[in-house]
Amino acid sequence: MVIEILLTILLIVVVFSVIMLHVAYATYFERKVIGHMQVRMGPMRVGPHGLLQPIADGIKLFFKEDVFPETADKPTFYAAPIICLVAALTSIAVIPFWEGMAISDINIGLLFILAMSSLAGWGVVLAGWASNSKYAFLGGLRASAQIISYEIAMGLSIVGVMMMAGSLNMSEIVKAQAQSPFGIYAIPQVLGFFVFLVAMLAETNRTPFDMPECESELVAGYCTEYAGFRFALFFLGEYVGMIVMASVGTICFLGGWTGPFEVPFFPIIWFMLKVYFLIFFFYWVRATLPRYRYDQIMALGWKVLIPLALGNVILTGIMKTFVWH
């Protein structure tokens, strides 16, 4: 029993450090990808090709002065970034990286992730409110409305997957997927996949849905008043959120750890490739698209994505009852 607990803790520590390393290099990856899309080099100074840049950034952020606004609501102000990061990190626990490799392979994995990503939205709202700043306040309000709306679209887009796999357990979904005719659900669930991709961008507050922090209007939105380490926590939360969302997309639609052939000794390779493909998609969108206006985001969510996702659910039900059975 004790050994099991110790082993779990060890596993958590390992996964945590690996994820943090990936988060750090996801920022580097982003800057390089966007840089090359924009006819420039990205970071080049720290280390060969700027490879040590994320580490330098981390050190800088961690040693900065911890500034907070005098009129802020202190407990909430301190708690908000922690809520964001913890909610994002907790979701990692239920993600199976390869067969049998998940910190906790629970039966309600998908629901758990959806719940956690809602919690992250709560952190953003609190941050906006506690900062006692108007920009942050507007950012927080936008975030609450946006995250709630897109939560619904995202949840509905995954319902099709649940129906096809007959389970909420992530590993079960991957296994069911491997046995399906196409091997991935992205093809039969193309509508759901599309809705998921859009909702995924909105859930993580990325362009073109980066309303809550939209720098051209709201300076930095909910994290306007945050500096140094606390800002870094938000930043980490956002990138962990991206990795989580990319993982959910990989597991639900792209076949998880399965691939065209098995790679010995390195079973995570397919999973990683797919996750990084989706993360690349995030960056690609960011470099290409302008930003939506707030009311247009809401209209898109409620008038387009939710009906689409509902239609997908009905379609999947019909197909499952009459065609595939």
Added chain:
Amino acid sequence: MELLEIVEKLREAFPGEILEWIEHRGQMGVIVRRDRILEMCRFLHDDSEIQMNHLMDLCGVDYGDRKDVRFEVVYNLYSIPLRHMIRLRAQVPEDDCRIDSVTSLWTGADWHERETYDLMGIVFEGHPDLRRVLLPETWEGHPLRKDYPVQGPEKEWSGYEEVKAVARRLKKYDFYGAAEWTDEEESRARAGEAGYVKE
């Protein structure tokens, strides 16, 4: 329409208001009394043969000691459909420094007039929101007047006391140790003792 014809029409419509007209480098400037300036502008704006619908520029000129009437407000008007321009120069005496606003004709005159008020000190009657625009609200004097000194002893800004009060309130944070400065040290540092550093 010829420029002289416009002047002629204006003279017919407003007898006794036109004092003089000067053509210089192909541009027509009409010096007028200020009392009926709004009606004159409305006439130029609405008349179908003149149609001065674009107020290019509005500014004040201080003739200081050079002329009997100290100020002039200059309206540069242009007609986009008919492509002619004319300049009205309304005389404004120093002791009664006011003129009617033309914002009812051209909405864009709003900021021109605010600027003229700000820098020249001419009051526009009927202006919706006549405040200073380029200079701070607390500024004293009107810099583009000829009697405004170009150089001279610097006057302390009236808002400085307020800033100092805020600085005292924030003393507890003690930025760079400056909070320990007494008033005397502060004034010495400000009085231009270059590189003044507290001993």
Added chain:
Amino acid sequence: MSRNEERIADVSGDALSEVFEVQMGPQHPATHGVLKLNLVLDGETVLSCKPDVGYLHRGIEKLSENLTYSQSMPLTDRLDYMSAIANNTGYCLAVETLLGIEAPLRAKYLRTMICEMSRIASHLLWIATHALDIGAMTVFLYAFRERELILEMFEELCGARLTPSYPRIGGVRQDVTREFMDRLEKFIAEFPSRLEEYETLIDTNRIWLKRTKGIGIIPAEQAIGLGLTGASLRGSGVDYDIRKHRPYDAYPYVDFEVPIGISGDVYDRYRCRMEEFRQSVRIIRQCMEQLPPGPIIADDAPDLVMELKPPRKVMAGSTGPSPLKTALIRLVEDRQAYMEGDVYVSTEVPKGELGFYFVSDGRGMPYRMHIRSPSYIHIGALGVICEGELVADIIANIGSLDVVLGECDR
């Protein structure tokens, strides 16, 4: 009732709603300098928008009353620092009209050419920041790539990138070199294909269309009344371009079209400026083909301080005050140096109509100089345009009016 009025009525009728004030700027990433907007918001709807300017006021008008005509010219560089050469040219033209000088034909062509280059440079910065404000960040860097080429050409032309002060009263400072012309030729051959690159990124992008179409509509009548000029006015469908209405320099000799919008929204203003890029390329090409030989500065141009060739021989070994200095003093003091009178001369700079109103009392420096800066008027109009729109639209409107605060505050 217009859409905006409806929105305002909608929110003000709601008893539960609470307005709050935001002061956007002067340190704000999207206000293009030190512009401050006092906003009254109800949720995201703007109830009132009052721009507050003056943070960059340097008193250029007062300064120039105490400087000679030539000495004031570098000040005009600091107006609209995105297109300094266009300001210089406008200033020189106004002074030339006042003093009754005419530049030689070659100088006129050169000025037209570089004015259009600076129009391209300024519009590039406009598309860069406008797109960045709406969120398309890649266009920003693409546009800077091309702008760099133009700035390098300016550097080769006169040694300065942003503040060239290249034109002179009565001509230009230096003739162009062969290398410069080759580079320019290469640039204008390549530039139209670069324009297409920006257009593929944003022109038909659905999000871009949603953010710009039907936003910030200014009807033609209102636009004229507000005093808008330049592409901001032409976007509303008013055919007013000073290059056509009151042609100056070499514009009467070249062939170009003035793009006109229809609906007067942000998108039309955007399209107008994008077309102006192409027309500018056309003008530059014609100028290069037609460039006549001859002198580059008029014989009767005043060299008050900045002579083309300073008289070194006289200065060397002389003990008294230098002849340059005495000439300056004489002109400043001498009331009979020039004719008395006043002129208003305006030119079409990238931002709109830049006008200079000069009053001369006969001395070598202006008695009064007034600058009619387009940005100042455009910012004044911003409040009217933004009322009833959403916060995000303010940013789109600022971008589409293309304001620069150095020129606004003077």
